[in-house]
Structures are given as structure tokens and as C-alpha cells.
Amino acid sequence: MNLTTWAQLVVLAAVAWWAIGVYNRLVKLHNRIANAFGQIDVQLKRRHDLVPNLVEVARGYLKHEAATLEAVIQARGQAQGAAQAARNQPTNAATMGALAVAEGALGSSLGHLMVVAENYPDLKADATMAALSEELTSTENRIGFARQAYNDQVLDFNNLATQFPAVLVARLTGLPPAAMLESTQSEAERQAPRVQF
Template sequence: MEITSIVALIIAAALLFYIVGIYNRLVSLKNRNENAFAQIEVQLKRRHDLIPNLVETARGYLKHERETLEAVTRARNIAINDLKAAASNPASASAIDNLGRAESALTGALGRFNAVMEAYPDLKADQNMMALNEELSSTENKVAFARQAFNDCVTSYNIYKQRFPPVLLAGFFGHRADGRLLEFADSETIQAAPRIEF
């Protein structure tokens, strides 16, 4: 009788430790996910902060292109609001989707801005504009790397939650919804400027 009790106690302890391990792994993956989003947030804020300087530098040259400048500013403001919403709840699929759409729209507006800028050689040669474009390009690369790291974390988190046996316990521990990948529209397509040949 004692051996049966000891074996049952050992099995119960092993099961408890296994469940605690699943809980700790879920918490760890969730925190990595949130940290990865925080890295995207830093880079997107930097991108958003550069845009007013870009617009202000171009304003003197692009007097007849007010619509283009306003479109960039509008897209930036929408992206800032959607970033705040996503930052408050990175696990929200709709917030991540809205952020992806807003950032794609901003990228499109910047692509149109760059296409217009091509018609103004003095603006392209302006030292401030060149420095801002270089900084923006560097920030875009950092955003891409941060987004890839975030998507990798989300994928790992989702895979772990969907595997057996964690799938049985994830909902019970508050890890119900699967994370959403942050996707932007293809920047190559958005930023493609029309070619003019003489």
C-alpha cells in the first residue's frame, strides 16, 4: 500500500512539474512576443518622427505638390494612432492588422512623395533632404528586421500553443488567441516610381 502511494505521489509531482513547465514556457513566449513588438514600436516611432522633417524640408521646393505632402502627413497620423492601439495590446489581431494597413499606406504615400521628388533636382541635391532620406532608409531596414523578429516570436508562440499537450492548457492559463503576424504591403510594389524615357 505504501509503494502504491509513493508511486502515485511521484506521478502527481511529475505531472505538476510538467504543467508548471508548460505554463512557464507560455509566459516566456508571450513576453518575448511583447518585447519583439516593443522593438518594432521603437523603430516605427523613429520613422514617424523623421517624416515631419522630411515634409518640412520639401515644403519650400514642392509648393505645387501640397496634396502629396498632405497625404504623407495624413498617412503618418493614422499610422501613429494605429501604432498606439497596437502597442497597448500587441495580442490583438485587429490592432496588428490595422497597424499593417496603416504602415502600408504610409509607405505608399512616401513612395508617391519620392516619385514627385524626382522631378525636383534641387530638392534631391539638398543636404538636409539627402541626410533625412538616408536616415529614413536606415530606419526602414531596422523596421524590417524588427518586424521579422516579431513575426518569428509570434510564430513560435503560436506553434507552441497549438501543440499537444500545451493546447489543452493554453486557454486555461489565459493564452487563448493566436498572435497575428505583422505584414506590410510589398514595398517594392508600392514604391515603384514610373519610368520616363526621353
């Protein structure tokens, strides 16, 4: 072998070594995204498990609000289905978007239930309802923290997967950029409360 052949082999080996390193880093970051979604999933399951208990307590007081209770149960079912799909594909933009929409609908229906509950003093005073409401609020906060951790991992992955020349390895190996998980709160819930005197 002549010097040119050796130089070509060295360059080829260096490129292969670099590509393997980039691929391994992409896989590691991709796995971190899946782990971060697992943390969200735990909190979403907790939220989904609280909803039937909340509805059952409210059902005894809200005899004339069956539509509100049914809307909450239906939204919970849709959110559970979206969470299952997201669990299977935690980096897919479509499944994460569907999850955000479904969780937003669940949050909206729960918010409506809480507004309706305000009109029933006995329900507001019920210790079980108060405990469940507090637990739900705590879970919502945990979901927010877990969503931030997930989005941080997505950002790290996307930064690497979309920069040249690493984008070449990402595209060749089928690792497209991952989707951020948007807030599950509706625009109305995001608004700052207005105080009037």
C-alpha cells in the same frame, strides 16, 4: 492512505508540475514577443519622427503638391495611432493587422512623395532632403530586421501554444496564438524593379 491514493497524488503532482512548466514557457515566449515588438516600435517611432522633417523640407519646394504632403501627414497620424494600439496589445491579430495596413499606407504616401520629389531637381539636390531620405531608407531596413525578429518569436510561441497537449494549457490560461506582423510594404513596393534598355 493506500497505494492507489498515493499513485493518484503522484500522477496529479506530475501533471500539475508539467502544466506549470508549460505555462511558464508560454509566458516567457509571450514576453519575448512583447520585447521584439518593442524593437519594432523604436524603429517605427524613428520613422514617424522623420516624416514631419521630410515634409517640411519638401514643403518649401512643392508648393503645388499640398495634397501629397497632407496625405503623408494624415498617413503618419494613422500609423502613430495604430502603433499605439499595437504597443498595448502586441500579440493581438486585429491590432497587428491594423498596424500593417497603416504602415503600408504611410509607406505608400512616402513613396508617392519621393516620386513627386523626382520632378523637382532643386529638392533632389537639397542636402537636408538627401540626408532625411537616406535616414528613412536606413530606418526602413531596421524595421524589416526587427519585424523578422518579432515574427520569429511569434512562430516559437505559436508552435508551442498550438501543439497538443500544450494547447490545453494555452487555452485554459487565455494565451491564444499571436499574430505575425506582415510587411508594411505595398505590393508595388515589393515588385522587383524592371530594367529595360
